[in-house]
Amino acid sequence: AQSVTQLGSHVSVSEGALVLLRCNYSSSVPPYLFWYVQYPNQGLQLLLKYTSAATLVKGINGFEAEFKKSETSFHLTKPSAHMSDAAEYFCAVSDRQGGNEKLTFGTGTRLTIIP
Amino acid sequence: SAVISQKPSRDICQRGTSLTIQCQVDSQVTMMFWYRQQPGQSLTLIATANQGSEATYESGFVIDKFPISRPNLTFSTLTVSNMSPEDSSIYLCSVAGTAQGYFGPGTRLTVL
Numbered sequence: 380a381q382s383v384t385q386l387g388s389h390v391s392v393s394e395g396a397l398v399l400l401r402c403n404y405s406s407s408v409p410p411y412l413f414w415y416v417q418y419p420n421q422g423l424q425l426l427l428k429y430t431s432a433a434t435l436v437k438g439i440n441g442f443e444a445e446f447k448k449s450e451t452s453f454h455l456t457k458p459s460a461h462m463s464d465a466a467e468y469f470c471a472v473s474d475r476q477g478g479n480e481k482l483t484f485g486t487g488t489r490l491t492i493i494p
Numbered sequence: 495s496a497v498i499s500q501k502p503s504r505d506i507c508q509r510g511t512s513l514t515i516q517c518q519v520d521s522q523v524t525m526m527f528w529y530r531q532q533p534g535q536s537l538t539l540i541a542t543a544n545q546g547s548e549a550t551y552e553s554g555f556v557i558d559k560f561p562i563s564r565p566n567l568t569f570s571t572l573t574v575s576n577m578s579p580e581d582s583s584i585y586l587c588s589v590a591g592t593a594q595g596y597f598g599p600g601t602r603l604t605v606l
Contacts (some may be wrong), residue, residue, distance in 0.1 A: 411595075413595050422599040423597040425596060425597070480590035481542055482529075482588070482595075
């Protein structure tokens with residue numbers, strides 16, 4: 380069974396500071412991994428995804444994530460936070476067992492940007 | 495990337511009624527998924543919908559409460575039956591295959 384753990388339900392960073400949102404996964408097979416962002420009262424937007432190509436994945440809005448198999452991690456980073464980054468972020472995993480690509484989501488991390 | 499649309503975008507319904515949510519994709523996809531996001535919570539998978547076969551439901555979700563149709567490779571519906579206030583959530587559809595990872599905009603349901 381696959382699972383995702385997001386450490387820190389709330390993260391606050393100053394504008395211009397590094398953003399680091401943590402995600403650890405558990406999967407019995409090489410996974411696909413995803414990061415999503417959800418702004419208040421809006422839908423889910425795909426930030427980036429890892430599908431077993433390059434381990435460093437670049438996404439939209441300046442975000443990137445690195446797949447580290449040895450650490451079973453897929454942390455999301457952005458070098459310099461912007462006020463518009465304030466949102467809820469979800470990490471998700473798909474283990475593709477039997478061709479089923481359903482996603483299992485973490486509990487989410489609310490990112491607050493301090494002016 | 496796949497373009498996924500949902501109807502309605504939001505609705506307010508009375509207890510005991512049913513609502514059918516539509517999901518349309520702009521390309522043919524193998525699997526479609528229906529998720530629920532309860533207020534302030536993460537997303538939980540309700541079921542997987544394959545064309546030409548019955549949907550596969552996750553633990554805690556049953557066909558009588560959430561019947562699903564998948565008449566072709568670009569369309570699916572989810573019905574929320576005999577609604578109660580606990581069904582107030584955002585319902586989202588998603589696709590797999592080459593378009594994996596993309597979600598529709600969601601249907602925000604409020605049950606009074």
